[in-house]
Amino acid sequence: MSDPRDSARAIDALRRGWPIAISGADGRLVLLAIETADQDRLAAFDPRAEARILLSSARAATLKLANQRDAAIPGMPAMVERAPWLDLDGAIALADPSLDLATPLKGPYRALPVTAPEAASAALRLARLAGLLPAFFVAEDADDIAVELCTAAIAEHDSPARLVIASRARLPVAAAENAEIVAFRGGIDAAEHVALLIGEPDGRPPLVRLHSECLTGDVLGSLKCDCGPQLHAALHAMEDAGWGILLYLRQEGRGIGLINKLRAYALQDQGFDTVDANLRLGFAIDARDFGVAARMLTLLGQDRVRLLTNNPQKVAGLEAAGIGVIERVPHRIDANPHNAAYLDTKRDRTGHML
Ligand SMILES: Nc1nc2c(ncn2[C@@H]2O[C@H](COP(=O)(O)OP(=O)(O)OP(=O)(O)O)[C@@H](O)[C@H]2O)c(=O)[nH]1
Ligand SMILES: [Zn+2]
Numbered sequence: 001m002s003d004p005r006d007s008a009r010a011i012d013a014l015r016r017g018w019p020i021a022i023s024g025a026d027g028r029l030v031l032l033a034i035e036t037a038d039q040d041r042l043a044a045f046d047p048r049a050e051a052r053i054l055l056s057s058a059r060a061a062t063l064k065l066a067n068q069r070d071a072a073i074p075g076m077p078a079m080v081e082r083a084p085w086l087d088l089d090g091a092i093a094l095a096d097p098s099l100d101l102a103t104p105l106k107g108p109y110r111a112l113p114v115t116a117p118e119a120a121s122a123a124l125r126l127a128r129l130a131g132l133l134p135a136f137f138v139a140e141d142a143d144d145i146a147v148e149l150c151t152a153a154i155a156e157h158d159s160p161a162r163l164v165i166a167s168r169a170r171l172p173v174a175a176a177e178n179a180e181i182v183a184f185r186g187g188i189d190a191a192e193h194v195a196l197l198i199g200e201p202d203g204r205p206p207l208v209r210l211h212s213e214c215l216t217g218d219v220l221g222s223l224k225c226d227c228g229p230q231l232h233a234a235l236h237a238m239e240d241a242g243w244g245i246l247l248y249l250r251q252e253g254r255g256i257g258l259i260n261k262l263r264a265y266a267l268q269d270q271g272f273d274t275v276d277a278n279l280r281l282g283f284a285i286d287a288r289d290f291g292v293a294a295r296m297l298t299l300l301g302q303d304r305v306r307l308l309t310n311n312p313q314k315v316a317g318l319e320a321a322g323i324g325v326i327e328r329v330p331h332r333i334d335a336n337p338h339n340a341a342y343l344d345t346k347r348d349r350t351g352h353m354l
Contacts, residue, residue: 006149007126007157007188014130017041018146019139022126022154024118029054030145031123031136034088034095042088045142051082052112053091054136056124059282063094065109077120079138081110095135097280098266122151124282125158129189131257134282154188160295160321162186163193171196175235184296191250195296198235199243205304205326207244209234210293210314212251215258223338224265230333234308237329245300247293254278255287273345285350290317297323310352328353 010020017036022029031054032045045051055065060078082091090106093099114120124134163186171181173196182195211234217227231246238244253261256278264277275285294317297305304324307315308331315325332354335343346352 003149003153005157006147007154008190010126010147010149010154011130011189013146014126014132016146019045019142019144020123020126020147020149021145022116022119022122022149022151024116024122024151026118027116029116029119029123030139030142032139032142033127033130033132034091034135034137035132037088037091037137039088042137044144046082046137046139049082049084049086051137051139052079053082053086053094054079054120054123054138055094056134056282058279058284059095059097059134060111062097062100062280062282063105063109065094065111075121076117077114077124079112079114079120081112082137083110091135091137095133095282096263097282098263100280101270118151122154126154128256128260128283128287129158131259133260133263158188160187160289160291163292163295163299165299166192173235175232176239182300184299187292189250193250193292193296194248195300196235196246196248197244197300198238198246199241202243204243205306205324206302207238207241207308207329208297208302208305209238209244209246209308209331210249210290210318211246212249212254212288215252216261223336224268225339225342226333226335230331233333234331237308245297245302245305247296249288249293251288251292254285255289256281256283273349274342275345275349286313288317290314291321294318294321294323310346310354312351312353 013020014033019032055078057075065078065080123136127134163184166183166185168182171179173179176198180197184193211231214227216222217225218231221228234246252258267277278285304326306327306329307325308329310331315328318325347354
């Protein structure tokens, strides 16, 4: 009944705009992702315009759409009626905050009680893993459902316990000639996490850095964040310490994916900070799960580390997953004119010790 492969198929189906069905302990939902729907698919999915629209709690709060009763439950997704006038463009406006300031929402919207909240939450999680906006059309049933899955399959497949070491090799890098790269496989989203082991174990807990992927900062040299300089400073600090491990986690955009991060950047161009941009998109402020990093350290035989970070959530996340953080080593980088406000927001709103 619970086939973990179904989660991967469902993520793929959502990206392609195919309907999926999710069953949880409290009911079944048939879903079409709003972002990848088109007119024909929507007409086939919901011929009589009777569908509902599923949004995350954060997006519903931004739009002030949450059902009074359900809004009292933190994190509870929201459902709104698809009124007859609510066409695909109207649904996209509900899902996508890029137009929030330019086009006032039409309304009125009627919030409905959330049926099958477990399946609804699972759907929103799959949308995030697919790199899509967390918003769906929801029907009672539909022809042509591409994947039927249950919430237990998602939980099972999304467990860090499934990660394994896939390959390892020597990799001299500019910061450290004596280095070895280790690649991991097994996550629900097919992400290939990587560890770079620098120097030689010397009996002490290694200096460890959890680095979340940032294509714009790591590769393109973006000045909007501090990722690129942090990455290189971490490698040099490990070389200087004699022994360290860099975990390169494929958690682009704090776990919302590259496209959604760039949407957050577009909102920042409108004046929202990094926290509010994530919330307007309908995501958590930080969607990362550091259990993956703990599993990688365990597979590398390390259960005690010195952690290079300013983020107390990384310390808490590792410790909750059984890794002892014997020391937090601050990892400060000088600000530039483009990232100063971002660093201030991290200090003031997400508890970073800067
Ligand atoms: N969603 C979103 N992600 C961002 C933004 N700016 C940077 N990121 C992502 O944030 C992550 C970088 O965070 P890290 O440097 O690993 O961690 P941190 O939480 O800042 O904590 P430190 O260990 O103190 O650096 C990367 O995945 C970036 O892609 C933003 O404005 N929005
Ligand atoms: Zn970055």
